[in-house]
């Protein structure tokens with residue numbers, strides 16, 4: 143386990159040295175990794191840090207408003223790029239291609255924003271499991287393997303590259319970040335795109351976003367899972383108002399884990415699952431079926447793609 147106080151001291155020095163006189167952009171997602179990175183960098187280089195949040199259209203419900211509120215003390219730039227991301231995903235069904243398309247878009251957006259502010263360096267909240275999963279060829283995390291080869295940045299700084307998630311949370315606590323950030327569930331860089339099987343469309347994103355909000359509302363405070371969410375699996379038949387319909391199938395996933403490398407499904411009472419199924423099918427008319435995923439990791443992964 144890392145010594146948080148020492149890590150903070152050394153990392154602030156490291157960022158200061160690494161950045162020199164340069165301006166540095168950081169992709170702030172509101173998750174614990176990028177928030178810790180931003181807090182360390184703000185201490186190290188002050189106003190030379192340029193935090194950017196990209197509204198990709200692949201984020202959770204209310205996320206952009208939440209982040210604008212949470213980081214109002216930093217000079218946060220919000221880039222509205224929904225159209226750009228969703229068009230880039232059009233027609234892509236292969237999970238790896240999706241991740242690459244998203245990674246590519248992220249970098250292009252950051253290059254543009256960096257150019258506007260004269261920044262040549264990029265700071266990223268990549269953590270150790272992101273790197274080993276990418277290097278091991280399991281998948282490309284958008285902030286690692288998805289990077290296009292010809293990037294315009296001179297340097298990428300990754301201060302958390304050797305930490306596990308629970309260590310990042312300790313550092314967040316030691317930095318005095320709010321518990322809302324410190325204990326936030328992990329959310330994948332490619333966002334809801336990896337929770338929609340097959341092609342990503344606006345309609346599917348809206349459905350999975352709404353279902354996800356219900357899952358979080360019902361499960362987070364009550365069961366304190368390491369991670370819980372909704373995924374959209376595809377279309378199936380159902381009966382609504384006495385008519386046979388085609389409707390979306392939503393899978394609910396809730397797991398406990400130490401570091402995301404292995405995970406086990408939560409033993410949620412049937413009555414709670416039944417209530418979830420009713421809420422999701424009632425509140426989202428285009429959903430016909432809700433299933434609960436009982437597979438551990440391995441053999442399944444936590445996310446669906």
Ligand code: XMP
Pocket residue numbers: 272282283284285328329330331332369402403439442443444445446
């Ligand atoms: P899997 O699906 O591989 O996920 O069992 C393990 C943990 O990593 C998160 N995850 C990601 N995080 N970029 C990220 O920043 C990604 O591309 C990505 N894919 C998965 C996932 O949510 C889980 O916590």
